[in-house]
Amino acid sequence: MTTSANISPFAPKLAPSILAANHANLREGLDKILGLPIEWLHLDIMDGHFVPNLSFGPKTIADLRPMAPDLFFDTHLMLSRPDLMIDAFADAGSNQITVHVEPFYPILETLREIRGKGLKAGLALNPGTPLERVFPFLEEIDLLLLMTVQPGFGGQSFRHDVLDKIKAAHEIREQQNLPFRIEVDGGVDSDTATLCAAAGADSFVCGTAFFKADNLENFRRNIEG
Ligand code: DX5
Ligand code: ZN
Numbered sequence: 001m002t003t004s005a006n007i008s009p010f011a012p013k014l015a016p017s018i019l020a021a022n023h024a025n026l027r028e029g030l031d032k033i034l035g036l037p038i039e040w041l042h043l044d045i046m047d048g049h050f051v052p053n054l055s056f057g058p059k060t061i062a063d064l065r066p067m068a069p070d071l072f073f074d075t076h077l078m079l080s081r082p083d084l085m086i087d088a089f090a091d092a093g094s095n096q097i098t099v100h101v102e103p104f105y106p107i108l109e110t111l112r113e114i115r116g117k118g119l120k121a122g123l124a125l126n127p128g129t130p131l132e133r134v135f136p137f138l139e140e141i142d143l144l145l146l147m148t149v150q151p152g153f154g155g156q157s158f159r160h161d162v163l164d165k166i167k168a169a170h171e172i173r174e175q176q177n178l179p180f181r182i183e184v185d186g187g188v189d190s191d192t193a194t195l196c197a198a199a200g201a202d203s204f205v206c207g208t209a210f211f212k213a214d215n216l217e218n219f220r221r222n223i224e225g
Contacts, residue, residue, distance in 0.1 A: 008202035020207030065093030098122025149186025158187030170200020
């Protein structure tokens with residue numbers, strides 16, 4: 001990606017997803033990130049209900065926290081009832097907690113609870129969810145996560161049909177002068193990141209593409225400039 005592709009008011013941020021690392025030795029995957037000037041770590045939490053997969057929980061985050069005191073823990077809750085676990089993921093050391101708009105739970109109160117704890121609040125949409133679903137919450141968030149795969153698994157193919165949604169979200173952000181980042185997540189690599197940046201995205205979750213990259217610093221530089 002060339003930084004000229006970036007039209008967002010925010011500087012581009014790479015958020016490697018530790019889901020794609022070796023879960024029998026997370027320290028190894030974390031050390032690859034700590035060895036580079038990367039500031040964000042994306043932590044994918046799955047409940048086997050909202051998404052058909054299970055990943056890890058608050059204790060994993062709490063154990064990773066002291067190993068990476070300066071990393072911004074970008075926690076992505078793919079849970080049917082994220083409102084029941086905000087305390088747990090906040091106490092474990094998250095810096096940002098992103099919840100999905102699709103399940104039925106008190107979304108507004110949950111976003112305000114996250115911010116009330118001094119954390120950044122994110123709201124996520126699956127590829128098939130219309131952007132209109134988040135309109136009531138745009139003043140309540142610091143990050144809008146537009147999934148570019150159906151959540152549940154790493155290593156899926158990027159969904160180009162989401163690019164129009166990214167463009168629309170960027171236009172609304174500009175028109176209403178709203179200070180939320182636009183994050184993309186799923187099948188993001190150097191090439192698809194360029195497309196997303198040109199549409200207005202500024203935060204790039206990369207799991208497979210990051211951990212499979214031949215040269216991690218070159219990969220980072222392609223995304224962050
Ligand atoms: C999928 C997760 C993504 C995923 C990204 O449900 O939310 O963060 O781990 O992995 P890649 O980059 O491999 O698609
Ligand atoms: Zn994610």
